[in-house]
Amino acid sequence: MTPDIQRLNQRLADAQPSATYRIIDRVAERRAQGAKIISLCAGEPDFDTPKHVRDAAIQAIENGHTRYTQVAGVRSLREAVAAKFRRENGLDVTWQDTLVCNGGKQVIYNALAATLNEGDQVIVPAPYWVSYPEMVQLCGGEARIVTCDAETDFKLTPAALAEAINPQTRWLILNSPSNPTGAVYSRDELHALADVLLAHPHVLILADDIYEHLIFDDQAFLTLAQVEPRLASRTLTMNGVSKAYAMTGWRIGFATGPSWLLEAMEKLQGQQTSGASSISQQAALAALEGPKDFIQESRAVFQKRRDLMVALLNDTPGLRCVSPAGAFYAFASCAGLIGRTSPGGRVLHTDEDVAHALLDEADVAVVHGSAFGLGPYIRIAYALDDTSLRKACDAIHAFCNALQ
Structure with a gap:
């Protein structure tokens, strides 16, 4: 009998990989293929360390x-x-x-x-x-x-x-x-x-x-x-x-x-x-x-980005987003997209389908809300410059507008 040398700890075998990092890995794959992806999935500020x-x-x-x-x-x-x-x-x-x-x-x-x-x-x-x-x-x-x-x-x-x-x-x-x-x-x-x-x-x-x-x-x-x-x-x-x-x-x-x-x-x-x-x-x-000026300055930038992102998302067909009080994420309901078909022919049965379709067809990376325990939502990290955020939202809007 061949020994089962690949046997894992059962708790690790039962654990799920991080959904965020799975999307990040898919972004890396698409970029390696030449795609220009705007990633709104990573939970980290885009500023340099002070x-x-x-x-x-x-x-x-x-x-x-x-x-x-x-x-x-x-x-x-x-x-x-x-x-x-x-x-x-x-x-x-x-x-x-x-x-x-x-x-x-x-x-x-x-x-x-x-x-x-x-x-x-x-x-x-x-x-x-x-x-x-x-x-x-x-x-x-x-x-x-x-x-x-x-x-x-x-x-x-x-x-x-x-x-x-x-x-x-x-x-x-x-x-x-x-x-x-x-x-x-x-x-x-x-x-x-x-x-x-x-x-x-x-x-x-x-x-x-x-x-x-x-x-x-x-x-x-x-x-x-x-x-x-x-x-x-x-x-x-x-x-x-x-x-x-x-x-x-x-x-x-x-x-x-x-x-x-x-x-x-x-x-x-x-x-x-x-x-x-x-x-x-x-x-x-x-x-x-040391000095705390950086905290005040970055918070003001994130608040402006929040206001921009929420306004653009709420102007997108099928998406609804309440204004978050903190952090740098928008958690937008995509219930209005479920059951529809993307321009590429993908039927959007779940919020995970929405996230993958946005990555594959709109070149925008978000994380599906069900990975965080509640769907149908998408989590959008607005830790990017205004130009990139507007470009991403334009792509999301065009994608949603073209759904059948």
């Missing part, structure tokens, strides 16, 4: 900061992280209450891997970031998906949360501003969710605040442990420099939370990747301690 941050990284190399660091991060960066949480989020923490990881994704994965056992459940409001359910499954848990549609502005309600909680519930993941919808929870909405959670002391909360600084219309950002300090002892508040400072490739995420959890996450990271890049940590330190 110069003072880049300069700090270069100086770090010159100064010899090129060796291993402590697993939890260098103390100077952890002090800056703690200061950020105190200054911007009203959380009473010190540097010992922080952990630095290789990107925000590792923060989330470490937390789940350190705490989930077979049978544990994680409440994941949908629409969700594509990686949440897959990470839960890979860590041995079960994602309890709670659909939050347009009637609730794509936000979790107290009633839906209360109904989802059971004795097996281990975590609630709360993302505000949201990827993919841009939804932002207000103080009153967070208070209402907190009231439910206070009645269920066995539930941990993961507050994914990575889009914190991309919030529009002069709204104030609030995180759950700030609104309800009684939940701080079981809340992991995570953030990073990727979105706010256009540092996606630097791979620095960080968190604060209860000491027992951070210790477990550090233990796991020590056997997994060890500390984050020494150069990236020095760059992140410069970002957190």
Whole structure:
């Protein structure tokens, strides 16, 4: 008998590849064939990392900061992280209450891997970031998906949360501003969710605040442990420099939370990747301690792009889009396109069909909403210059107008 040497870990075999990266791979294939694709699928700012941050990284190399660091991060960066949480989020923490990881994704994965056992459940409001359910499954848990549609502005309600909680519930993941919808929870909405959670002391909360600084219309950002300090002892508040400072490739995420959890996450990271890049940590330190003009300027640009994108999408036959309150995504309903036939002869049965038809026939890449747990929608990242966004929307409009 031939041994089955290609046998995979069953959890990995059951996991789905990232839908976002599958579309990105298709974009690369089309471009290799000579197609001029406008990609609206990647979740990263199109701006350069601020110069003072880049300069700090270069100086770090010159100064010899090129060796291993402590697993939890260098103390100077952890002090800056703690200061950020105190200054911007009203959380009473010190540097010992922080952990630095290789990107925000590792923060989330470490937390789940350190705490989930077979049978544990994680409440994941949908629409969700594509990686949440897959990470839960890979860590041995079960994602309890709670659909939050347009009637609730794509936000979790107290009633839906209360109904989802059971004795097996281990975590609630709360993302505000949201990827993919841009939804932002207000103080009153967070208070209402907190009231439910206070009645269920066995539930941990993961507050994914990575889009914190991309919030529009002069709204104030609030995180759950700030609104309800009684939940701080079981809340992991995570953030990073990727979105706010256009540092996606630097791979620095960080968190604060209860000491027992951070210790477990550090233990796991020590056997997994060890500390984050020494150069990236020095760059992140410069970002957190340096001037914040970049945040204000980029936010103003994204708000203008949001207004442009929403107006153009709502002027397109078959598409409807509410104005997102944050992040840099438009989550547009494509229900009006379902059942129709594209100029190339493709019948649009699903939002995934819509996304692939737009890529193949209009040379515009978007991600289907069902990959985020809710269809029929498409997620459009407006992290491109105005000229490219207008060109993409013109192509989408022409495609939709030509449907049979």
